[in-house]
Amino acid sequence: MLENREGQKVPNVVFRARKDGEWVDVSTDQLFKGKTVIVFSLPGAFTPTCSSTHLPGYNEYAKVFKANGVDDILCVSVNDTFVMNAWAESQEADNITLIPDGNGEFTDGMGMLVDKNDLGFGKRSWRYSMLVKDGTIEKMFIEPEKPGDPFEVSDAQTMLEYINAEARHPKRVTLFTKPGCPYCAKAKDMLESHDMDYEEISLNGNGVSTRTLLAVSGASTTPQVFIDGMLVGGSDDLEAYFQKQTAQVG
Template sequence: MIEQGQTLPAVTLTQLTNDGMQTLTNSELFEGKKVVLFAVPGAFTPTCSNAHLPEFITLADKIKAKGIDAIYCVSVNDAFVMKAWGDSQNAQEIAMLADGDANFTKALGLDKDTAGFGGIRSSRYAMIVDNSVVTGLFVEQDKEFAVSRAEYVLEKL
């Protein structure tokens, strides 16, 4: 599993915007930027839709006021699902990034096999990334929702 102080692995993520599909490299997403990235097991799932994403939407301005350039939400879903989920949640301040093949999640060592639920998914976590280096890492235990919350991350900035 990736650790605080390590550089993020070079893996691409995708994003569907009103301008079309974009494949984004780590350099485009993280170099020269301070970002908060949080990951969820699945778009449209209960905790993710009812609490995790909404809290980041609500606190986006406060998070960005602490010197954060961008907030990214990542899930092992395709870019079409991530855009639809972001649109349904009015997540304009959050970049909804797809890790459709789980390559990013696996490279971080934060993947888990949920078998019949959905196969390979991401663990629930949040991280602070400064110029591609993880400066804060908050990984949830299974069935927990505490350290990856927007409020918790905001306290750590």
């Protein structure tokens, strides 16, 4: 039975990490003392749910968390620092600090070290998340103990609901662009001025062509902007979208 450790201190551990080609020691005091910190822990870097949903979700929600009093967001996994650094680079998770619990000391101290021998993983972390204030665990969300790799309660949305149920969730923005396109630059400026993060997909990069753009948007010109899965359109359409949003608020 995995223990909920709300009200307890986090384990006192020193993590061995690599930064700028040098070994560095990172203590739990450095990570937690005097701070409000979200921690989410998962079975392994580069694994499907961890890479497609768990880590990207917290990265996407980072600005909202910080607007609601969170100082840092940590991702802990029983992987060595080289693996965690490579994963961070591949995920472009700039808003998350990845912590290599290579020896499993922190995870064991949390009572979350479990056998994943059936997958050939050895000892790994059970999936969970927690809110930690000045080193004391205020809230834990532990995935249910059932076969497989359940992912039901340790996600970013659940954590945000706990911290502030009234907080506005970030919008998901995808922007199709073309190199040298001035209207694309205008659209990006508008999104940035409204503090909206976006995924940029450049035509003729990674196999994305004008035909691809036509298939998903019905248009072949750039930019084409999607917000929460809905097509907004080009830069003029995006400007009209923001004007409408401003009018509704007013």
